[in-house]
Structures are given as C-alpha cells and as structure tokens.
Amino acid sequence: MLAKALLLGQWYLVIGLLLGIIALGVRPTQIWDNLSAGGERPPLSKVLARYTLAVLVMAPLWPLGIPVVILAEIQERGSLRSLERRERSFAPRMKDLVARLDIEAIEARELVSDPLGGAPQLAFGHLNPAWHNFIAQLPPDAQLWSYAVVWKSAVGGREQRKGYVALQSGQIGLFFETVRHRLAEELQRRQMRDVSSRWVAKLLKSAGPRY
Amino acid sequence: MCSNPLYAYFALGGTRPDFRHSTTACWRGYVGTWEVLEGRLYLIALTGWLNGGEQATIETVFPSYRERVFAHWVTGTVRLPQGKLLEYVHLGYASTYERDLLLQFKKGELIGRFVRENGESQGKRRFWLWRRGIHKARQF
Numbered sequence: 001m002l003a004k005a006l007l008l009g010q011w012y013l014v015i016g017l018l019l020g021i022i023a024l025g026v027r028p029t030q031i032w033d034n035l036s037a038g039g040e041r042p043p044l045s046k047v048l049a050r051y052t053l054a055v056l057v058m059a060p061l062w063p064l065g066i067p068v069v070i071l072a073e074i075q076e077r078g079s080l081r082s083l084e085r086r087e088r089s090f091a092p093r094m095k096d097l098v099a100r101l102d103i104e105a106i107e108a109r110e111l112v113s114d115p116l117g118g119a120p121q122l123a124f125g126h127l128n129p130a131w132h133n134f135i136a137q138l139p140p141d142a143q144l145w146s147y148a149v150v151w152k153s154a155v156g157g158r159e160q161r162k163g164y165v166a167l168q169s170g171q172i173g174l175f176f177e178t179v180r181h182r183l184a185e186e187l188q189r190r191q192m193r194d195v196s197s198r199w200v201a202k203l204l205k206s207a208g209p210r211y
Numbered sequence: 212m213c214s215n216p217l218y219a220y221f222a223l224g225g226t227r228p229d230f231r232h233s234t235t236a237c238w239r240g241y242v243g244t245w246e247v248l249e250g251r252l253y254l255i256a257l258t259g260w261l262n263g264g265e266q267a268t269i270e271t272v273f274p275s276y277r278e279r280v281f282a283h284w285v286t287g288t289v290r291l292p293q294g295k296l297l298e299y300v301h302l303g304y305a306s307t308y309e310r311d312l313l314l315q316f317k318k319g320e321l322i323g324r325f326v327r328e329n330g331e332s333q334g335k336r337r338f339w340l341w342r343r344g345i346h347k348a349r350q351f
Contacts, residue, residue: 112318118253119283125281160287181288
C-alpha cells in the first residue's frame with residue numbers, strides 16, 4: 001500500500017516537473033523580464049537559480065496551476081476578441097461632424113506639395129489612389145463632411161482621428177481617414193520641457209543625421 | 212526611433228506590400244530609415260523582404276520614388292529614446308531610456324520638439340556618487 005502511494009507520489013512529482021519545464025519553455029520571458037527589470041543583464045547564476053526554483057515550486061503545485069493557466073488563457077483570448085470588436089466598431093458620429101465640403105474644396109485643402117519632390121502634387125499626396133478609391137464608392141446623393149474626434153482606442157489610449165465622411169439620407173456612411181495618432185505623448189507634455197533650438201541641434205547631432 | 216510612421220500610412224489606406232517577418236525581433240518585416248530635413252520628415256530608405264522572396268525597397272511601397280518620400284501623412288509625436296536603458300520591458304517600444312526626444316509633426320512638418328527626462332541609469336548614478344565621494348575626500 002505504502003509502496004503504491006510512493007510510486008503515485010513519484011509520478012505526481014515527475015508530471016509536475018515535466019509540466020514546469022514545458023511551462024517555462026512556452027513562456028520563458030516572464031522570469032527573464034522580472035530579473036532584467038532594472039535594465040541590466042542579470043548574472044547567469046541568478047537566472048538559473050530562479051528558473052530552477054520556479055520548476056521546483058511548480059512540481060508539487062501543478063494541479064493548482066492548471067486552472068490558473070486555463071483561466072488566464074481564456075481571459076487573454078476574451079480581451080483580444082473584445083479589442084478586435086472595439087477596433088472594428090470605429091465610425092464617426094453625427095456630433096463629430098465639423099463642416100460640409102464638396103470634393104473640389106477637400107482636394108484644394110488637402111493638396112500636398114513638397115519642394116524636394118518627395119510626394120506627388122495631388123490631393124492627399126501618396127494617398128491619392130486611396131482617396132480616388134473612396135470617392136468612386138460614394139453614392140450620387142452623398143454629402144461629404146469633415147470630422148474630428150478624440151477616440152478612446154481599443155488598447156486604452158486616446159487617439160485623434162480626423163477625416164471625411166459621407167452622409168447619405170442623414171446616415172453616416174463611408175469615411176476616409178486622414179489623421180490617426182495617439183494622444184498619450186501630448187497629454188504628458190506638462191512633464192516635459194520645451195527645448196531651445198540650440199539644445200535640439202545638440203541632441204539631433206548626437207543622434208546622427210538619420211533616425 | 213520608437214515610432215512606426217509607415218504604420219499610419221498603411222492604416223490610412225496606403226497599399227501595404229506583403230512583407231515577410233523573418234524574425235520575431237521585427238514582426239512588421241521591414242526597417243525604415245527616416246530623416247528630418249528642412250523641418251520635414253522623409254523616408255529615405257527601406258529594407259525588408261517580401262513573402263515572394265524579393266527584396267523590398269522604398270520603391271516597393273512608393274513606386275517611382277527612389278530617394279526620398281515626404282511623410283505628409285504623419286501627424287503626432289515621434290519618440291527618439293536617448294541615453295542608457297533604465298527599464299527593459301519585453302514589449303514593442305515599452306522600454307524606458309534616460310531621456311526621450313519627442314518630435315511633433317503635423318502633416319509631416321515639424322511643429323514642436325520636447326525632451327522628456329526619465330531619470331538616470333544606475334551606472335551613471337553610481338558614477339556621480341563616486342565622484343561626489345572623491346570630491347568630499349579632497350576637502351579633507
């Protein structure tokens with residue numbers, strides 16, 4: 001009886017060790033990230049000790065770990081699906097409309113010109129084919145409006161979105177986006193200092209001519 | 212540079228070639244080289260590979276533009292980390308460096324420049340403490 005229990009116990013620990021090694025193989029960066037959080041490469045002995053400890057701790061506790069891993073996986077997949085749903089759902093609303101414009105007016109205000117010849121001198125420059133594709137899809141009675149909105153993005157940040165939207169029978173239709181950028185950096189501007197051109201010149205020089 | 216200005220181009224309707232991500236260190240599959248010249252942001256080189264096996268260049272994305280492309284679609288902030296690494300985060304551009312040079316663009320034109328100080332590396336802090344120690348020692 002005792003021998004049977006010992007044998008079962010051995011198998012239990014062997015399974016735990018194997019699962020621990022597999023888990024570290026699947027997610028090897030978790031421990032590494034914690035160890036190197038200070039921005040410095042941790043010593044090899046510390047890394048080996050931490051990985052060994054993790055396997056040894058997991059070996060006897062693996063039945064508790066399995067539901068945690070399954071729950072974490074479900075949660076991660078659920079949040080990813082929710083992110084995708086929210087990302088797809090963006091569309092300007094009536095309150096985001098700014099001004100009614102016709103195609104000629106839009107093309108005049110969005111004309112791109114570059115003295116170094118880095119862009120075609122057309123409305124929306126390199127994005128001109130996308131613009132033409134957009135207007136080709138518009139129904140004949142569509143009204144074009146510009147829009148501007150601060151959108152809470154799926155990943156939690158705020159985004160500035162601007163563009164042109166087709167209004168058809170009072171309903172929001174197709175839209176063509178021209179500006180989309182995260183506002184996080186701008187919101188932190190209070191923590192920053194505006195630098196004089198001398199400082200910028202020095203920093204740009206230290207970074208090299210190209211970025 | 213901890214920003215992907217070409218991502219905005221593709222998001223706004225630009226045609227994205229079928230880049231091959233041959234390494235997990237660069238999922239987007241290309242590396243762009245950027246230049247700020249006369250207050251404007253330009254893409255001046257692009258290297259990468261396509262899924263068909265061909266090499267991608269700047270002309271792959273912008274046909275008939277070999278030397279430079281004016282990034283008129285870029286509105287927002289471009290982050291250029293500088294100095295030593297303070298905290299490593301295994302996620303895109305989430306790591307923190309001693310300071311960030313933030314260049315603000317509106318339709319590809321440079322409109323603002325800011326520097327964000329994020330702190331000092333431990334090595335530098337230790338160096339300054341060591342120097343202060345020497346200084347104190349000399350006073351005696």
